[in-house]
Amino acid sequence: MIIPVVLAGGSGTRLWPLSRELYPKQLMALVGDRTMLQSTLERLSGVNDMGAPIVICNGNHRFMVAEQLRLSGITPRSIMLEPVGRNTAPAIAVAALTAVADHSNPILLVLPADHFIVGIPRFHDALNAGQRHADEGALVTFGVAPTTPETGYGYIKKGDPVSAGQDHSPETEGAARIEAFVEKPDAETARAYLRSGRYFWNSGMFMFRAADILDEMRQQVPEIVAACEQALSSGCRDLDFFRLDADAFARCPSDSIDYAVMEKTDRGVMVPLDAGWNDLGSWEALWHTGEKDKSANVISGDVVVHDVSDSYLRSTSRLLAAVGLSGHVVVETPDAVLICPRNRTQDLKLIVDTLKAGSRAEAMVHKTDYRPWGTCETLVVGERFHVNRLTVKPGQQLALQRHTLRAEHWVILSGTARVTKGRDAFTVTADQSVYIPEGVAHRLENAGDGPLEVIEVQTGTAIQDTDIERLEDVYGRK
Structure with a gap:
C-alpha cells in the first residue's frame, strides 16, 4: 500500500497579500476552482493501491484542512x-x-500541499517508477527536468543510472543515483546547470518504505526520531485531529529531509519527473503557469488594462485599472495592494517581515477570517467599535463566551439563530436583533438549514481578542 503524506504546514508568505499566515496558499484556489490541497490529493486518483492520506498541518489551519478534505470526499x-x-x-x-504503528510497512509518498502539475499521466508514470525503486529499499526523490535557468529552486545533480531489478521499462528509464544536492544558484550557475543536462530541480517530493526512512533517520539524526516518538506518545486525540505534544516537539531539531538524510544516504535514487511541475512559490511562477492574453498578461478578477504587457494582475474585491505597465505584478485584496516588478517577486518576504515587525494584522489575516463555524468579515474598525459580518454554517455554533470590556449587538440579516444570553435561550430571525451587555455569557447558533448571516457591532473601551473568555466550545479551542 502507498500512503500519501501531505505536508500542509507552510505560511506561503511569497504570495502576499493573497496568502497570509492564517490563510496560506495551500488552502486557496490559485489555479482553477480547487484548492492546492484538494488538487494535491485528487491528482492521485487512478494510482493503484493508494491508501488514505496522513495530512500534517499547523493547528491554526486544522478546521479549514478538515473541511476541504470533506468537500473532496476524502477521509x-x-x-x-x-x-x-x-x-x-x-x-x-x-x-x-504513525504508519508503522500498526505493524505494517507501507510506502510513503511525501507531497507538499502547494504544488501544481499539468501532466497527470506522466506524474503517475513517475510514481510507478518510484514505487519500484522504493520496493527495493531505495529512498526516492523526484527531480524535475529544468526548462529555464531558475534561481529560486534547489537542484539535484544526478549520478550513475540505476534500474529497479531487471526492469528497464520506459517508466523507470532515467532514474539515477543522487550525486549531490545543490542550493539555489545564481543566474550564471543556473544557466550552466541547464546546459549540462545533469541537474534537476528539487521537487521536494519523496517515496520510500516507512521502515527504510526510519532506519536511515535513526542512523543519521537519531535525536529527531527520539523527539518525534515522544511527541507522539505524549500527544492526544482532539476531535478529528491528533495533537503532537507541544513540549516534546518543540525540543525536536529543525531540519529538512534533504539535509538530514538525503544528502548523506547511499540509498538515494532520483526519478525524473517531466509533468509540467511548478511549486507556485511566487507571483512570477503564477504568471508562467497562467493563461495569457494576446499581450502576455495573466488577468484574474475585475481588471481593465491599457498598454499593459507581460504582467500578472489580480483583483479580489473591486475594479483594478492599469495603464502603461510592462513586466509587473499587481494584486489587490480588500485590505492591501501589491505592486512589484515581476523580476523582484522573490524580495516580497522583506515586506512581510516588515509587516510582522510592526505587528500589522495584514501579515496574518485577511479581512475575512475563517473559523470552524464559518467566517467573520471585518467591515469597519473604529477607536471604540468594530463592525463584522458573521456567516455561520448550518448546524454550527460559536463558543459560549463572555467579554469584560465590550458589549455586542447582533442584527440578523438572514437565517434562523438560536441565541443563548445568560440563562435564557431563544430564537431570532431576519430583521430582529439582540443586545449582549458586558460580562454576560452568550452563544450564537445556526438553527436553520441555510447560512446564518449576522451583522455584529462590538462597542467598548478595548476591543481585542484577549477579551474573550471561552466557557464552552465544541471545537476544543482554549
Missing part, C-alpha cells in the same frame, strides 16, 4: 497538528512512525 488516515514548525524531516518522521 484521511490522520490529520496531525504541529504545535511549532520544525521543517520536513520531523514531519516525515512523525508520519513514518
Whole structure:
C-alpha cells in the first residue's frame, strides 16, 4: 500500500497579500476552482493501491484542512497538528512512525500541499517508477527536468543510472543515483546547470518504505526520531485531529529531509519527473503557469488594462485599472495592494517581515477570517467599535463566551439563530436583533438549514481578542 503524506504546514508568505499566515496558499484556489490541497490529493486518483492520506498541518489551519478534505470526499488516515514548525524531516518522521504503528510497512509518498502539475499521466508514470525503486529499499526523490535557468529552486545533480531489478521499462528509464544536492544558484550557475543536462530541480517530493526512512533517520539524526516518538506518545486525540505534544516537539531539531538524510544516504535514487511541475512559490511562477492574453498578461478578477504587457494582475474585491505597465505584478485584496516588478517577486518576504515587525494584522489575516463555524468579515474598525459580518454554517455554533470590556449587538440579516444570553435561550430571525451587555455569557447558533448571516457591532473601551473568555466550545479551542 502507498500512503500519501501531505505536508500542509507552510505560511506561503511569497504570495502576499493573497496568502497570509492564517490563510496560506495551500488552502486557496490559485489555479482553477480547487484548492492546492484538494488538487494535491485528487491528482492521485487512478494510482493503484493508494491508501488514505496522513495530512500534517499547523493547528491554526486544522478546521479549514478538515473541511476541504470533506468537500473532496476524502477521509484521511490522520490529520496531525504541529504545535511549532520544525521543517520536513520531523514531519516525515512523525508520519513514518504513525504508519508503522500498526505493524505494517507501507510506502510513503511525501507531497507538499502547494504544488501544481499539468501532466497527470506522466506524474503517475513517475510514481510507478518510484514505487519500484522504493520496493527495493531505495529512498526516492523526484527531480524535475529544468526548462529555464531558475534561481529560486534547489537542484539535484544526478549520478550513475540505476534500474529497479531487471526492469528497464520506459517508466523507470532515467532514474539515477543522487550525486549531490545543490542550493539555489545564481543566474550564471543556473544557466550552466541547464546546459549540462545533469541537474534537476528539487521537487521536494519523496517515496520510500516507512521502515527504510526510519532506519536511515535513526542512523543519521537519531535525536529527531527520539523527539518525534515522544511527541507522539505524549500527544492526544482532539476531535478529528491528533495533537503532537507541544513540549516534546518543540525540543525536536529543525531540519529538512534533504539535509538530514538525503544528502548523506547511499540509498538515494532520483526519478525524473517531466509533468509540467511548478511549486507556485511566487507571483512570477503564477504568471508562467497562467493563461495569457494576446499581450502576455495573466488577468484574474475585475481588471481593465491599457498598454499593459507581460504582467500578472489580480483583483479580489473591486475594479483594478492599469495603464502603461510592462513586466509587473499587481494584486489587490480588500485590505492591501501589491505592486512589484515581476523580476523582484522573490524580495516580497522583506515586506512581510516588515509587516510582522510592526505587528500589522495584514501579515496574518485577511479581512475575512475563517473559523470552524464559518467566517467573520471585518467591515469597519473604529477607536471604540468594530463592525463584522458573521456567516455561520448550518448546524454550527460559536463558543459560549463572555467579554469584560465590550458589549455586542447582533442584527440578523438572514437565517434562523438560536441565541443563548445568560440563562435564557431563544430564537431570532431576519430583521430582529439582540443586545449582549458586558460580562454576560452568550452563544450564537445556526438553527436553520441555510447560512446564518449576522451583522455584529462590538462597542467598548478595548476591543481585542484577549477579551474573550471561552466557557464552552465544541471545537476544543482554549
